[in-house]
Amino acid sequence: MEKGPKAMTRTLTYYPGCSSQASAVHLDKSLRAIMGPLGVALRDIDDWNCCGASVGHIEGGHLANSALSARNLANAQAAGPEDIITPCAACYLNTHYVNESIRGSESLKKDLNEALGAAGKSYDGSLHVRHICEMLVTDIGMGAVKAQVKKPLTGLKVAGYVGCQTVRPFANTERANKFDTYDDPTFLDDFTAACGAEVLPFKLRTHCCGGSVSVMSPDKGLHLIKELLDEVQKLGADVISTPCPLCQTNVEMYQPEINKRFGTNFNIPVVFYSQLMAVAFGLDPVKDAGLDQNIIKSDKLLKM
Amino acid sequence: MTISPTPKRAYDLNFARYVYENIDGGERLRMCMQCGACSGSCPIGKQMDHGPRKLFMMIRAGMKEAVLTSNTIWNCVSCYNCVVRCPRKVPITYILHDLAYLAVQEGYEPAKKADNARFAKAFWWSAAKYGRTDERLVTGKYYFSFGIGEGIKRGLGNQAIALNMIKTKRMHLGMPHAIKAKDELQKILAKAAEIQERHGKGA
């Protein structure tokens, strides 16, 4: 059952993640803007900390890295039993994984609670950590999204780029409500379509941008991004839409460098699905959608 | 810190068992049937010394040094393609992650020099000290881990990107982002490190 726009507002615990204060400010901004119309009130985890991303374990070790998530979980539980939702692929991966590991391993639960105990905290494994996209698919539904669309993005050609960790390795598991597949997810295109924009058949939607490896060692990862952009250009996309903070940054910020290295001429805007929704919901394109915070601006989207 | 029973041995018959018992997800490695779905799924496999399939066979063959000095563990982009495709449900990415930690702990030279290890150092510094990742500081610290000259060079090379990020208000210039209860987090992390040490576990 899809909930109608008039459904009662419900509160969920929100874990914005570090990028919400930096490279993905516009994801955080646009999400907070669209949640109200969709009937969700966000309550931030108190004094949330970093999740460890893809590298924390290398220096910190497995248990200490897990302890980062454990503190967030403990703080979330202290505020209430509501599901935790997060917009960041890495935050979701780590927090969900640690949560599920605690639920599946008494010894890990014991160890982490011992660590939390050092600060007088505890966590019993009772929460459910979810990706916002999964929540949109499972709880809200496309009908409710469509119902909020005031300005359909008619004519905007969108290549939906899902990336990796939003769907892998959990999208098709019970605890992720099997919200989509690993290799051929459709949720992002559904978001695009709900906003009234044109969905392009972007085959490489789950190919990797190189993640943090592209950040630290561009030599290793830029060719991956170039392959994505080649395909997007071939499709004649106006914008790339993505749910992942790191994908957005990597694919956007490296375009000049890729042009330099490979002799290409990419200048393709990369936006978050939430920015598209904010515009389509008739919200302010700058104040709510944060379109001014994209390095490569989409004039077409700005004029909508 | 020495964390496996026989460090720095080229061949170690106990290495496989060590991995099975101490690496997160390592116990599933027993079930690897060498089909190669992981290596075939890897977007960056061509840039690896060995694909995951071969690396796992090396673990079984006791080729500890070759495993922990391979660039495979550093080049993983964490896309989890292999994890979802493995017919034997081996959590490959997780295993590679923890092998990287093991390589750092045992002090293998490539582990000291790997971009990923340097980046992780900077990252963990920020996460543990401030409770948050300050992308600006982490990147800077990472660049300067190569030395002052190289650090400046890398910084300048990415000046355009940094300027763009500042212009779009995606990089700030003030104090580092930080949590309020830094002490509390540090206590938790210290305790976790202590438990880790107590278990004598590598991961």
Added chain:
Amino acid sequence: MEKKIGAYLCSGCGIGEALDVKALEGVVSKEFKKPVKSHECLCGEAGLAVIKADMEAGDVTLPVIGACSPRVMTDRFMLPGMTPIRANLREQVIWSHPAGDEDTQMMAEDNMRMMMTMATKVNQPVPFTEGEFSTTILVVGGGYAGLTAASEASKAGHDVLLVEKKAALGGNAAGYASIVPSKPPYHDPQPNPLPKLIEGVNATKSIRVITGATVAKTSGMPGKFEVELSDGSTHTVGAIILATGFRPYDATKLSHLGYGASPDIVTNVEMEAKLKAGKVTTKAGSSPKAVAFIQCAGSRDPNHLPYCSSVCCSVSLKQAIELTKADPETMVYVIYEEMRTPGTTEEFYRSAQEAGVIFMKGKATKVENGSGITVTVADELLQQDVPLGPLDMVVLATGMVPNSTDPDAPAQEYGAELLTADINPYPAEGDYKPEPSVPPGGPLLNLQYRQGPHLPMLADGFSDSHYICFPYETRRTGIYACGPVRRPMDMGEVHEDAMGAVLKSIQVIRNAAQGHAVHPRVGDLSYPKINLNACTKCRRCTVECPFGAIDENEKDYPVVNPTRCRRCGTCMGACPVRTISFDNYTVEMLSSMVKAVNIPDEDEEKPRILVIACENDAYPALDMAGIAKHQYSPFIRILPVRCLGSMSLLLISDALSSGYDGVILMGCKPGDDYQCHFVKGSAMAKERLSKISETLKSMQLEVERVTMVDASIADGARLPKVIDELVAKIDAVGPNPFKGF
């Protein structure tokens, strides 16, 4: 009873539309002067009633039915009296040739002529039922296979004599700590079922166990075997089950894998003994912490055993699991080239993986014994040499050598010679041609047969069992090998195999007592009769019989042991003076059938080619061609034979001298991987045919006129093409100059 022939023609299934049935009737009535009737559906109740009425009236005792193939509607045409003779007008005429065609009609008429001729030549067979027939089953070998066979045979109501060479029952299996699982979930080793089995056998009154004895001599035939044991006792038995098992490959030949270099380098048999003893320790007395299994130790190796023993992989899995169970600290490596875990053993393999056993795909190239043992593995998956060590123990997974000979008995020159001569005597060209290898030792049953004291073997030394088509059969009727003497197998398979051998034994006991043949001519009452007055003592029949059914008496005359005989007629085909015949199958009959065909004059340009077709495979394949409506030349005339082995060369010269332009022989594949129902029949035909060129030369005919074709039952689509090609080839040679003589 006087034989009265009557012909019945069916016009159903399109026969009436495609052929002139009236003309066919004319062939019977005018040429053979026999009564003939037609019906539109002979196999229907009304049609059958026509035949039955004539038979009940005593007008007909032997019906000749011109209708569908003799391979179909056999139950419908099972009539009291003599077995009806069937002329195949449907599958091999109207379904494979154009309707209403002159040549098709000629083919149908010739078919009727051949079958009418056959009818005039056959007699009702008189079965061999002389004397007493024993129902006791002798089981030789008291291991798991023999014990299972004894137990199952007694359960089926037969008295059993179980003879074991050793002082105690049990055989190899007595040394097993546990066995590979045969029951779900196939995860853990199962307890050895042997002790219970021995208990059961010892408690069964109908099983007489004699230990410490071997078979000294065996003579006679199914239902009437006379067996003398080494203890001097003699016994009459109806059937014999050979369950002598296997011996492990001699590991002293494996010094290249370190055997002998250290007491900690052991075979899988030695490891099993350690497991059975309850504690595995090294020479130094400690529990081994690192153990490597080397698979295929001396197996699949041309210098040792060329074959796979099929169980060593699962046995190593079992031992590896037991080792990790006994001491979870133990690291176990299995070095394999191919892991062979058929069927549910795959689950067991998974179980070993779960236990942490490490599998390394590659070859062990070096085994060094220093401080600890190091095995160098040429690892296929890593593409490099891996020095695996230091290891506390190495286990060599050695294979099975069949006890198809008794290793403790001296080899008999006489028997061994016959045996190797018998292995793969006529290999098919370009086919698998293994070097014969016979395990050293003397004969097990010491058969007092003309063809030697051994049960025949295949090239690899395992007792021959017609393993491709009829794995429970052997070449010595009434003697059935089961268990690892027949092929390598695990205990689950041995159990089934033993039951199979028991069933075969029961079959032969029951059939022999009634004078019936056993497989594949089950129920055939005929058997070869030799007119000794004409016999030249050439011994071809006694040598060529695939089943060793014919012995020689003190005057060197052949003596047929009817219940050993499988009725293939190879003796008949071998006899140069045509003096061997069956009541219902003779050289003269076949020759008359060949000559019954009308041979058109040369200027009619209608060649005639005789196809002598094995009725087990080639003939049904031709039926299949018809069913699939594949068309082929109408110039061939098909003569079914029991086996190509029953074809005498005289038949070919008869055909050529009566004006046929060529002869095609269609039989089963010969060789070590034979498919001949009678094992050597097609090989014998091939052998005889190699001498046909002399005959042809003496007749001044071209060699191209006679060809032999391998045909399997699956060749329905291929044979029509082969026929057309050969017909064209023979046609190109030109008409046979003997036409019209």
